[in-house]
Amino acid sequence: MNLQDTPNHLLVERVWSVLEQxxxxxxxxxxxxxxxxLREVNALADGSLEVVITPTYSGCPAMGQIEDDVxxxxxTHQLAAVVVTRLxxxxxxxxxxxxxxDKLRTFGIAPPHTVPTPHADSGGRNxxxxxxxxxxxxxxxxxxxxxxxxxxxxxxxxxxxxALYKCLDCLxxxxxxxxx
Amino acid sequence: MxxxxxxxxxxxxxxxxxxxxxxxxxxxxxxxxxxxxVLEEDIAMANISLDLIGxxxxxxxxxxxxxxxxxxxxxxxxxxxxxxxxxxxxxxLPHHGxxxxxAAAERDYATTIVRNFxxxxxxxxxxDALQQSPxxxxxxxxxxxxxxxxxxxxxxxxxxxRLGDGTEESHTRTQAALDHLMPYTAEFWxxxxxxxxxxxxxxxxxxxxxxxxATLKRPAPGGHLSRGKHGxxxxxxxxxxxxxxxxxxxxxxxxx
Numbered sequence: 001m002n003l004q005d006t007p008n009h010l011l012v013e014r015v016w017s018v019l020e021q022x023x024x025x026x027x028x029x030x031x032x033x034x035x036x037x038l039r040e041v042n043a044l045a046d047g048s049l050e051v052v053i054t055p056t057y058s059g060c061p062a063m064g065q066i067e068d069d070v071x072x073x074x075x076t077h078q079l080a081a082v083v084v085t086r087l088x089x090x091x092x093x094x095x096x097x098x099x100x101x102d103k104l105r106t107f108g109i110a111p112p113h114t115v116p117t118p119h120a121d122s123g124g125r126n127x128x129x130x131x132x133x134x135x136x137x138x139x140x141x142x143x144x145x146x147x148x149x150x151x152x153x154x155x156x157x158x159x160x161x162x163a164l165y166k167c168l169d170c171l172x173x174x175x176x177x178x179x180x
Numbered sequence: 181m182x183x184x185x186x187x188x189x190x191x192x193x194x195x196x197x198x199x200x201x202x203x204x205x206x207x208x209x210x211x212x213x214x215x216x217x218v219l220e221e222d223i224a225m226a227n228i229s230l231d232l233i234g235x236x237x238x239x240x241x242x243x244x245x246x247x248x249x250x251x252x253x254x255x256x257x258x259x260x261x262x263x264x265x266x267x268x269x270x271x272x273l274p275h276h277g278x279x280x281x282x283a284a285a286e287r288d289y290a291t292t293i294v295r296n297f298x299x300x301x302x303x304x305x306x307x308d309a310l311q312q313s314p315x316x317x318x319x320x321x322x323x324x325x326x327x328x329x330x331x332x333x334x335x336x337x338x339x340x341x342r343l344g345d346g347t348e349e350s351h352t353r354t355q356a357a358l359d360h361l362m363p364y365t366a367e368f369w370x371x372x373x374x375x376x377x378x379x380x381x382x383x384x385x386x387x388x389x390x391x392x393x394a395t396l397k398r399p400a401p402g403g404h405l406s407r408g409k410h411g412x413x414x415x416x417x418x419x420x421x422x423x424x425x426x427x428x429x430x431x432x433x434x435x436x
Contacts, residue, residue, distance in 0.1 A: 057231055057234060057324075057328060059235070060234065088320035154224060156220070178331065
């Protein structure tokens with residue numbers, strides 16, 4: 001079937017299924033869709049396609065690579081799209097899908113806890129208080145042996161989005177994907 | 181028309197102030213890359229720099245779009261001179277007190293931690309407030325940056341307590357760093373209005389609470405008022421920019 005004749009919703013579905021296979025460049029066991037980086041696929045009025053992605057951290061060095069990977073994956077299926085980077089709403093680890101979390105754990109990265117909700121009328125003291133509250137994080141289960149008996153070695157791990165932990169039972173060090 | 185232009189000009193100045201502050205501290209902290217006191221801190225400082233430089237890039241891109249005069253994030257970062265930079269003086273100072281030798285030889289982690297603490301506490305409050313900005317893109321940048329700076333504050337505050345309430349040596353050095361850096365925070369509040377007054381009260385409370393836990397004494401206010409935000413910098417900014425900008429200036433427009 002000629003691409004021009006494909007109805008828009010089928011085209012959009014096809015792009016989603018192609019992009020579902022694009023792995024994250026830094027944690028290739030999960031896809032950019034499972035991480036919540038891939039936000040939208042839109043068929044525009046002029047017939048062209050638009051893919052919306054959002055960065056994890058402001059300085060995430062993988063964004064350029066992800067853009068290239070999206071274009072390359074589409075090109076192998078004779079598809080092309082404008083890739084748009086959008087900041088709002090800000091990416092959150094709460095968008096990582098359940099299968100994505102399982103894959104992270106199997107890979108040896110403890111998946112993030114749900115992001116604690118700041119006080120409703122956030123601002124000033126409340127926002128600072130939230131920092132203290134976040135410091136009293138709930139126990140992070142070891143992705144290797146499942147023990148909750150773990151300790152934080154460092155706030156920052158191999159990338160800005162992870163903290164370094166150590167299991168006090170099986171003694172394995174591991175990364176914890178920080179709630180963001 | 182003239183009034184509208186001056187509003188845009190003021191908004192741009194503020195954006196460059198935020199961007200320059202993030203870039204200069206990001207560049208300064210990146211000096212620890214490969215030289216951290218322990219491996220974990222080396223990595224932490226590089227990650228914090230990455231966040232700050234990422235925030236600076238988003239702000240410069242947004243500023244360049246508003247300027248619409250051919251400016252780009254690169255021209256703003258690499259082709260402006262020290263007097264054009266609008267960062268707080270605090271952020272350009274080297275990682276040592278006033279009496280040490282060269283920056284490279286005398287890096288002091290207590291200075292790094294105290295500065296990151298004082299600045300992160302401010303930025304948690306400022307980014308939170310800027311989430312309500314009528315400029316939607318700035319509000320979006322603020323929402324992202326807030327998530328990041330919370331971790332920076334948590335990191336710096338934990339180390340402040342650890343060093344302040346640590347050994348005699350670590351306490352002495354952290355107190356010295358605080359005595360040296362605290363006067364530079366007066367600049368945060370120099371252009372006071374009602375919005376900054378609330379911010380200041382919250383910041384002071386956060387600082388006092390942490391200093392108390394860290395068994396550190398807050399130095400008496402007063403002394404020289406720095407004016408980096410207005411383009412009057414210490415000599416340290418020129419060296420920092422010299423190192424950061426030399427490659428881009430020797431090979432303008434280079435790609436690889």
